[in-house]
Amino acid sequence: MSDAPSGRLVLEGVAKRFGAIQALDEVALAIEPGEVLAVTGPSGAGKTTLCRLIAGLERPDRGRLTLGGADLAQVPARRRRVAYLFESYALFPHLSVFENAASPLRAPGQLPPLGAGELSERVQQALDLLGIGHLAGRLPAELSGGQKQRVALARALVQEGATATLLDEPISHLDAKLRHRLRGEIKRRLAARPAPAIWSTPDGLEALSVGDRVAVLIDGRIEQLATPQEIWERPASVRVARLIGDPPMSLVEGRVAQGEGPPALVTGEGARLPLQPSLAAGLLQLAGREAVTLGLKPRAIRFLPLGEAGAGSLPQVEIYTVEPFGKHAIVSARIGAALLRAKTAGNCGLAVGQRVGLQLESDGLMVFDGRSGRAIELPSRTAGVA
Ligand SMILES: Nc1ncnc2c1ncn2[C@@H]1O[C@H](COP(=O)(O)OP(=O)(O)OP(=O)(O)O)[C@@H](O)[C@H]1O
Numbered sequence: 001m002s003d004a005p006s007g008r009l010v011l012e013g014v015a016k017r018f019g020a021i022q023a024l025d026e027v028a029l030a031i032e033p034g035e036v037l038a039v040t041g042p043s044g045a046g047k048t049t050l051c052r053l054i055a056g057l058e059r060p061d062r063g064r065l066t067l068g069g070a071d072l073a074q075v076p077a078r079r080r081r082v083a084y085l086f087e088s089y090a091l092f093p094h095l096s097v098f099e100n101a102a103s104p105l106r107a108p109g110q111l112p113p114l115g116a117g118e119l120s121e122r123v124q125q126a127l128d129l130l131g132i133g134h135l136a137g138r139l140p141a142e143l144s145g146g147q148k149q150r151v152a153l154a155r156a157l158v159q160e161g162a163t164a165t166l167l168d169e170p171i172s173h174l175d176a177k178l179r180h181r182l183r184g185e186i187k188r189r190l191a192a193r194p195a196p197a198i199w200s201t202p203d204g205l206e207a208l209s210v211g212d213r214v215a216v217l218i219d220g221r222i223e224q225l226a227t228p229q230e231i232w233e234r235p236a237s238v239r240v241a242r243l244i245g246d247p248p249m250s251l252v253e254g255r256v257a258q259g260e261g262p263p264a265l266v267t268g269e270g271a272r273l274p275l276q277p278s279l280a281a282g283l284l285q286l287a288g289r290e291a292v293t294l295g296l297k298p299r300a301i302r303f304l305p306l307g308e309a310g311a312g313s314l315p316q317v318e319i320y321t322v323e324p325f326g327k328h329a330i331v332s333a334r335i336g337a338a339l340l341r342a343k344t345a346g347n348c349g350l351a352v353g354q355r356v357g358l359q360l361e362s363d364g365l366m367v368f369d370g371r372s373g374r375a376i377e378l379p380s381r382t383a384g385v386a
Helices: 047-055 097-106 116-129 145-157 176-191 204-210 228-233 238-243 277-285
Strands: 009-018 021-031 036-040 062-067 082-085 164-168 197-201 213-218 221-226 250-257 264-266 272-274 291-296 301-305 316-324 328-335 338-345 355-360 365-369
Touching (some): 009 047, 021 047, 036 047, 036 176, 047 164, 082 145, 097 116, 097 145, 116 145, 145 164, 145 176, 176 197, 197 204, 204 213, 204 228, 213 228, 221 228, 221 238, 238 250, 238 291, 238 365, 250 272
Parallel strands (some): 036 213, 082 164, 164 197
Antiparallel strands (some): 009 021, 009 062, 213 221, 250 264, 250 291, 264 272, 291 365, 301 355, 316 328, 316 355, 328 338
């Protein structure tokens, strides 16, 4: 196995089709040794297909995959020495938890060969880290879904000499507390390996928290590939914005109207979202950009109880939902078909059905092209909302 290539993983123009479905198209990316690339996207986006191509379980229709400069088309799956956590776990039903986790270390050609003591210690450490050390003697059929997922994860983690690590939704079936603890622990271990890693997840926030960089995959194409900070601050499109945020950005589609009365974004249902005149002018300056989608981060939206200073002059909306989380609440109101979601500090004191003034701030506002959905840089970023 010493002939397995290793180093930087590069994909160039990779495409894969299953019948009528283009599972991946024009995928280009590079992952450095020690780097974790989080790949996020909705169900069916192509995350698993991407992992399967790298592992050698599928062949690309077009494009090239290289590892440390070596063309992977020439390297069969069994010689790639990739640690792969399958979304379906793929545990051996007749082997115990311990033996499942240990199985790649017992495979012929393991380099360097491990002594029995070292093997046992490494496997037990991984099981303990994942909180399943006490289940080492059980069979997979005697485990819950979350426990099975952790066995599959242990099996990937013990492969310290892997040339690449592919974790396909590694913590999706664990409870929230365990997910939070393990995100950091797994990331630490991946960063310590001299190999590139992919962490696939449909959860955009999980992707931001574990990835050195994040690739947003939608309908088989990379919609954005950037650092977590860039994706959080400047999602490249409406489709990225929908996946990211806590809660995600509110998106209001409409046309800029500058007739009678103050300029406004008028939604398909005829609801009016008043715009600061400079923002309306900026939008209209861009030829053909009358149809836009406004993106409002939670911090850009405030609901003021009527009677509070300044609330009387604001457009009124009705509170639609209130979700208290203790340290903050997520509160929403409707504008036409769109839901505006704000994050308020502490107990917001607002109730469902209450009428409030809607105040929008220019900080946290983005504009997207109404047709392509791509982010638009306005002539003046100082423009805001009324
Ligand atoms: N072997 C196959 N035969 C036919 N279609 C397939 C096959 N494998 C994947 N697909 C299709 O390719 C697309 C991408 O699937 P893939 O499993 O890669 O998505 P995913 O992002 O991993 O989804 P999920 O989050 O639901 O696991 C989907 O439309 C899927 O139905």
